[in-house]
Every structure is written in C-alpha cells, then in structure tokens.
Amino acid sequence: MRDKIDLGVIGGDGIGPEVVAEARKILRAALPEGVELTETEYPFGAKHYQETDEILDDESLERLAQHDALLLGAVGGDPADPRLAGGIIERGLLLKIRFAFDHYINLRPVRLWPNTTSPLANPGEIDFVVVREGTEGLYTGNGGSVRTGTVHEIANELSVNTAFGVERTVRYAFDLAQRRERKKLTLVHKKNVLVNAGVMWNRIVNEVASEYPEVSVDYLHIDAATIFFVTDPSRFDVIVTDNLFGDIITDLAGAVTGGIGLAASGNINPDGTFPSMFEPVHGSAPDIAGTGKANPTAAILSIALLLRHFGFEEAAQRVEAACEADVVEAGGAPRSTSEIGDAILARLA
Amino acid sequence: MRDKIDLGVIGGDGIGPEVVAEARKILRAALPEGVELTETEYPFGAKHYQETDEILDDESLERLAQHDALLLGAVGGDPADPRLAGGIIERGLLLKIRFAFDHYINLRPVRLWPNTTSPLANPGEIDFVVVREGTEGLYTGNGGSVRTGTVHEIANELSVNTAFGVERTVRYAFDLAQRRERKKLTLVHKKNVLVNAGVMWNRIVNEVASEYPEVSVDYLHIDAATIFFVTDPSRFDVIVTDNLFGDIITDLAGAVTGGIGLAASGNINPDGTFPSMFEPVHGSAPDIAGTGKANPTAAILSIALLLRHFGFEEAAQRVEAACEADVVEAGGAPRSTSEIGDAILARLA
Numbered sequence: 084m085r086d087k088i089d090l091g092v093i094g095g096d097g098i099g100p101e102v103v104a105e106a107r108k109i110l111r112a113a114l115p116e117g118v119e120l121t122e123t124e125y126p127f128g129a130k131h132y133q134e135t136d137e138i139l140d141d142e143s144l145e146r147l148a149q150h151d152a153l154l155l156g157a158v159g160g161d162p163a164d165p166r167l168a169g170g171i172i173e174r175g176l177l178l179k180i181r182f183a184f185d186h187y188i189n190l191r192p193v194r195l196w197p198n199t200t201s202p203l204a205n206p207g208e209i210d211f212v213v214v215r216e217g218t219e220g221l222y223t224g225n226g227g228s229v230r231t232g233t234v235h236e237i238a239n240e241l242s243v244n245t246a247f248g249v250e251r252t253v254r255y256a257f258d259l260a261q262r263r264e265r266k267k268l269t270l271v272h273k274k275n276v277l278v279n280a281g282v283m284w285n286r287i288v289n290e291v292a293s294e295y296p297e298v299s300v301d302y303l304h305i306d307a308a309t310i311f312f313v314t315d316p317s318r319f320d321v322i323v324t325d326n327l328f329g330d331i332i333t334d335l336a337g338a339v340t341g342g343i344g345l346a347a348s349g350n351i352n353p354d355g356t357f358p359s360m361f362e363p364v365h366g367s368a369p370d371i372a373g374t375g376k377a378n379p380t381a382a383i384l385s386i387a388l389l390l391r392h393f394g395f396e397e398a399a400q401r402v403e404a405a406c407e408a409d410v411v412e413a414g415g416a417p418r419s420t421s422e423i424g425d426a427i428l429a430r431l432a
Numbered sequence: 433m434r435d436k437i438d439l440g441v442i443g444g445d446g447i448g449p450e451v452v453a454e455a456r457k458i459l460r461a462a463l464p465e466g467v468e469l470t471e472t473e474y475p476f477g478a479k480h481y482q483e484t485d486e487i488l489d490d491e492s493l494e495r496l497a498q499h500d501a502l503l504l505g506a507v508g509g510d511p512a513d514p515r516l517a518g519g520i521i522e523r524g525l526l527l528k529i530r531f532a533f534d535h536y537i538n539l540r541p542v543r544l545w546p547n548t549t550s551p552l553a554n555p556g557e558i559d560f561v562v563v564r565e566g567t568e569g570l571y572t573g574n575g576g577s578v579r580t581g582t583v584h585e586i587a588n589e590l591s592v593n594t595a596f597g598v599e600r601t602v603r604y605a606f607d608l609a610q611r612r613e614r615k616k617l618t619l620v621h622k623k624n625v626l627v628n629a630g631v632m633w634n635r636i637v638n639e640v641a642s643e644y645p646e647v648s649v650d651y652l653h654i655d656a657a658t659i660f661f662v663t664d665p666s667r668f669d670v671i672v673t674d675n676l677f678g679d680i681i682t683d684l685a686g687a688v689t690g691g692i693g694l695a696a697s698g699n700i701n702p703d704g705t706f707p708s709m710f711e712p713v714h715g716s717a718p719d720i721a722g723t724g725k726a727n728p729t730a731a732i733l734s735i736a737l738l739l740r741h742f743g744f745e746e747a748a749q750r751v752e753a754a755c756e757a758d759v760v761e762a763g764g765a766p767r768s769t770s771e772i773g774d775a776i777l778a779r780l781a
C-alpha cells in the first residue's frame with residue numbers, strides 16, 4: 084500500500100473551486116493514518132485562459148504528469164464569450180488531459196440513494212456502473228471541414244475505434260462485473276447502423292466473455308437503452324460503452340438518480356503510467372458560482388473513487404457511507420456548499 | 433387538394449403487419465370524401481429475406497418510388513439469427529428507403545396525453561416535435577474497417593454533414609416552429625466536442641434564425657438535453673438535431689410520454705420528389721408478435737402524419753383526436769390490437 088499521495092488540484096471555473104475545497108477536506112480526513120498527502124494547485128480553466136492566453140501547454144502537462152493523481156472541479160466559462168466558443172477549454176484542457184494521460188476508462192457509478200428524489204415515479208433500486216471508453220470514438224478530434232460558406236460545405240467527424248482500445252476497456256468492465264454481486268454486463272452501442280465500430284465492439288465483448296463464464300452479457304442499442312434508463316434502470320449492473328454514448332447516458336443516469344449534483348467520475352489510467360483524474364460529472368454552473376449553492380457531494384464521491392483507485396477500499400467506503408448518510412438525513416433541505424462538506428466531514432470523524 | 437392517394441404498404445415483420453392492418457382501417461375511414469385510395473402490399477422484411485434472399489432490389493425500389501406515400505409497420509427479425517446480424521434488414525430496407533427517397537426530415541411528434549402513465553413523477557405538459565435530419569451524419573455508411581483480428585484492427589465511422597443537408601433541415605424546423613404557438617427552437621448537438629459538424633449546425637441555425645425573428649432559439653448539448661427530457665420536458669417546442677442524436681432522443685421522448693407504443697413518425701421528402709414514408713417509431717417486437725398485444729396507436733398516429741403531409745389537416749386532427757380520446761378513456765386497460773383499432777375507428781364515425 085502506498086504511503087504518499089502527491090495530488091495535483093485544478094479547481095477550474097465557476098463552482099469548480101468551491102466543490103473542490105470541500106472534497107479536499109474530506110480527502111485529508113479520510114486518508115488512512117500514515118499516508119502523506121501533498122497538494123499542488125493549478126490555475127487552469129476558462130478564467131486563466133482569458134487572463135493569460137494559456138489553456139494547457141506542454142510544460143504544464145509535463146508537471147501534471149508528475150503527480151500521483153489529479154482532482155478537477157469543473158471547467159468552462161461564460162458560454163456567451165466568443166473566445167470560449169467551440170468548446171476550446173473543454174477540449175484544450177479536459178480532453179487534452181484525458182488523452183495525454185491515457186484515461187481510457189471513464190468510470191461513472193450510478194446509484195439512487197434512499198431519500199433522494201428521482202424524477203421517476205417508480206425508480207426502483209438503482210446501482211450500476213458505466214464504464215465509458217475514454218480515448219477513442221468521436222472524441223479523437225479526427226474530423227474536418229473547410230469553411231466555404233457555400234451549400235457544398237462538408238463537415239466530417241470521424242469515430243476511431245481500435246481493437247486495442249476497445250478490448251482493454253471491455254476487459255476492465257468484465258473485471259468489474261466479475262467482482263460485483265449481480266455479475267451482469269450490458270454493451271450499449273448502435274451496431275445495426277454503426278456496423279464497423281459496433282460489430283467490432285460486439286465481437287470483442289463476446290470474445291472476452293468466454294473468459295468470464297460467471298458474467299452474463301447482454302446488448303442494447305443506445306436508443307433502446309435510454310428507454311430502460313427511465314422505465315427500468317434497476318436492470319443495469321455494469322454498462323460498457325463508447326465515449327459518446329457514455330457521455331450521453333451518464334448525464335441521463337445522473338438525472339434519473341436525483342441530479343448530477345451527486346454524480347462522480349474517475350478518468351482512469353489503470354496501468355498507472357499516468358495520473359488518473361477524478362472529477363464530478365457536473366459542469367462549472369456559472370449561474371450559481373459564488374452563491375454557495377453548489378452541492379459538493381459529487382466532488383466528494385469522486386474522492387472515494389480516488390481512494391479506491393489507490394487501494395484504500397475501506398476509506399473509500401467510509402466516504403461513500405458518509406455521503407449516503409448525509410443525503411438520506413438531509414433529504415434535500417437547502418444547505419450551503421460548506422455546510423454539506425462539513426456535515427459529511429463530521430460523519431467521517 | 434389531391435383526389436387520389438396511391439399507397440405502398442410494407443407490413444414488415446413481427447407486430448408490423450398487425451398494427452398496419454389497423455392503421456389502414458383508419459386511413460380508409462378518415463380520408464375526406466372523394467379521395468380515392470389504392471393500396472399495394474409488399475412482402476419486404478426479415479422473413480421475406482430469409483425465404484427469398486431478397487431485401488430490396490433496385491427494381492422493387494423503383495416500384496415503391498411510383499407510389500404517393502408508403503406505410504411501414506416494422507422490420508427486423510429474430511436477433512439471434514446470424515443471417516440477420518449486423519442490422520442487415522434495417523440498413524438494406526429501412527435506411528435504404530430513407531436515403532433513396534431523400535427522406536431528409538424524420539418528423540417525430542412527442543406528446544403526453546391526459547391519463548397516460550409517464551414514468552416521470554411530474555412530467556408536466558409535454559408537446560413538442562423532434563425534427564431529426566434523415567440522410568446524413570453517422571447514417572451514411574461511410575465507415576470502414578479491415579477485420580484482422582489483431583489488436584491493431586481499426587473500425588472507423590464517418591459522420592458526414594453538408595451545409596446543404598443541414599440547412600434544408602434547419603429551415604424545415606424553423607418553418608414548423610413559426611407555425612406553432614410557442615415558436616421555440618432548440619438545437620441539440622455536441623458542438624464542444626464535434627467541432628466540425630457542431631459548429632456548422634450551430635452557424636446555420638444562427639443564420640436561418642435571422643429570417644425568423646419571431647422564433648426564439650436555444651442550444652443544448654446532447655448530454656444535457658437528455659437531463660431535461662426527464663427533469664423538464666415541457667421546456668421543448670421544436671427540437672432540431674442530427675440523425676443519431678435524433679434517434680436517441682426520440683426513443684427517450686417516447687418512453688417519457690408513456691411508451692413508444694404511442695410514438696409516430698414520418699420520413700418526409702418535403703420536396704415531393706419521392707414518396708414519404710410513415711411508420712411507428714417502435715420495432716417489430718418479435719416477443720409479442722401474434723399475441724394480439726401490440727398497440728396500433730403509433731401506427732394510426734403515423735396515418736395522421738400522412739394525412740397532414742397531403743394537406744388533409746382536418747382529417748389528421750380527427751385521427752389524432754380519436755387516438756387521444758381513446759387513450760384518455762381506456763386509461764391503459766388491456767385490449768387487443770384490433771380492439772384498440774376498432775375503438776379508434778368508432779370514434780371517427
């Protein structure tokens with residue numbers, strides 16, 4: 084077990100720094116005795132870009148690479164600012180890190196806690212994990228266009244999928260399913276239309292399945308899957324899917340389980356070659372920044388994923404249990420960001 | 433106003449022929465006096481393919497092209513049959529027709545009727561239309577792969593978007609929004625990641641918007657849009673989106689409004705160069721085929737879209753009103769396919 088975690092912290096924009104501050108309190112309190120924590124803050128984000136013209140240069144990336152893990156709040160500024168149009172920060176910072184640090188697993192647990200208000204009338208018991216592929220698909224930036232302004236203008240987007248990239252993701256998902264009680268894996272794709280990528284995903288799932296005889300496997304088209312997210316989300320255990328489909332269904336899953344204020348994620352490099360990065364699924368929410376209304380629970384749950392990533396399973400479970408107990412008892416009463424953070428902290432003590 | 437409709441009918445597989453039979457009864461009853469209807473049945477579908485090896489050859493396509501409109505039930509057979517794997521029927525029949533007949537508008541109204549059970553606890557009033565682009569994006573089949581079986585195998589999918597294709601779709605959506613009460617248009621895309629396609633879509637929406645000063649415009653990323661489908665679907669009026677995003681959100685929208693047993697669609701060629709094709713959004717549901725459990729309402733509502741397409745607005749509204757009244761009164765009591773069809777028919781008389 085490691086005795087030191089060297090953490091890089093990017094608070095980011097909007098509510099990002101606010102929720103990250105609470106998450107850091109929890110991390111310090113939850114770390115097992117004897118594990119030393121060092122924290123280095125980085126200013127990156129839309130605001131930093133507006134002030135300095137820097138998004139994330141290679142030297143900064145090199146510095147980030149030295150850490151054991153990264154904690155990210157949220158990035159993205161005022162959508163009305165033309166300098167920020169076109170997702171320049173999202174791609175230049177967030178996606179740049181995911182790709183540079185080979186975060187091929189984007190791990191997104193989905194749980195509906197007792198006493199949480201779901202928009203569904205009968206949500207049932209929801210407890211599943213989405214394993215979203217993180218470095219391929221439509222996210223590789225391999226599209227193109229020439230702006231002519233004529234009707235003949237063409238804009239292409241290329242979804243790139245390699246057997247290497249798909250297989251390592253699928254294996255991770257099977258390993259996870261194997262360790263869970265229900266041992267069920269669902270591949271979500273659109274193989275009847277995306278025949279190249281979809282058929283490859285499907286084939287690899289079937290191949291790897293033979294090594295996991297205890298795991299039952301099924302398949303859903305992405306469109307049909309969204310139906311089950313609202314009619315029968317408890318059917319899911321582990322979902323494995325591509326980068327874009329995973330992006331879509333994890334927002335939907337967050338909404339169904341009471342809001343993405345509770346949705347955590349880990350951008351994981353399972354090989355350990357690069358630091359993994361933990362972040363809430365939600366965005367920078369500029370509309371509520373500074374009001375103290377942001378819910379830090381998603382960021383705090385991302386700390387649990389960080390602890391688990393380093394093998395501190397018991398500490399991870401303590402953080403999750405504290406968050407759950409807090410949500411259950413508070414039952415949606417309005418509290419400030421730090422009130423929620425402190426309440427969860429008190430439960431850890 | 434035309435005095436003749438020459439209809440081509442493809443019942444298809446599973447419950448397709450069952451719901452189409454009811455839809456035809458309604459069409460005959462709802463057509464204004466003096467409009468002559470001829471109907472020609474075609475056997476295409478998975479079953480036909482298994483028996484004859486034919487999916488849809490050029491000669492058959494030529495015959496279909498002669499009709500004024502097409503009515504399709506559903507296609508797709510037993511997913512376990514290896515001959516049907518890879519979506520061969522969906523692409524060789526359904527998508528082939530959509531592309532060959534330039535169905536660039538895939539029109540999918542979404543309404544929550546009174547007394548319909550939504551999986552949402554507080555659905556609110558839901559009444560919007562999705563204008564899904566139908567002939568571009570990831571549906572063009574411009575992907576590729578070489579099956580090597582090595583880890584180096586690459587499978588690509590290309591999303592092709594032209595200014596021509598996007599603009600005609602966007603114009604159609606603005607025209608529709610302009611005619612509706614709330615006059616609100618939402619573009620759904622993922623422009624922060626799919627920068628080529630997304631930025632072009634966004635630019636064209638903004639350009640066309642200047643010609644429709646009464647229509648208010650907003651934008652949502654596809655992931656965020658799915659959140660609103662479960663937390664606040666009443667915010668939507670007209671949604672315009674690309675082929676794949678439209679596929680996903682219309683299934684989700686169907687589920688949210690009480691099941692895709694009620695979701696109608698029109699594959700429209702607005703120019704009238706080719707026959708438009710009307711079909712329920714649902715699939716062939718082989719599991720309930722032959723049991724009489726299929727709900728024909730989606731197919732019947734597709735008849736309303738057909739009538740509207742030919743300018744028979746009053747007849748279209750009568751069909752919709754009959755369906756609505758039927759749903760409201762029946763309130764989900766179990767009835768057979770033909771019982772539902774007959775009940776709706778009785779309301780038309």
Ligand SMILES: CC(C)[C@H](C(=O)O)[C@@H](O)C(=O)O
Pocket residue numbers: 173174177178330364624625655
């Ligand atoms: C901000 C954006 C680039 C990102 C994504 O699409 O992956 C976000 O939506 C997410 O889910 O983490």
Ligand SMILES: CC(C)[C@H](C(=O)O)[C@@H](O)C(=O)O
Pocket residue numbers: 275276306522523526527679713
């Ligand atoms: C069957 C399939 C090819 C089709 C699509 O993806 O368009 C269906 O899901 C639909 O929505 O009509």
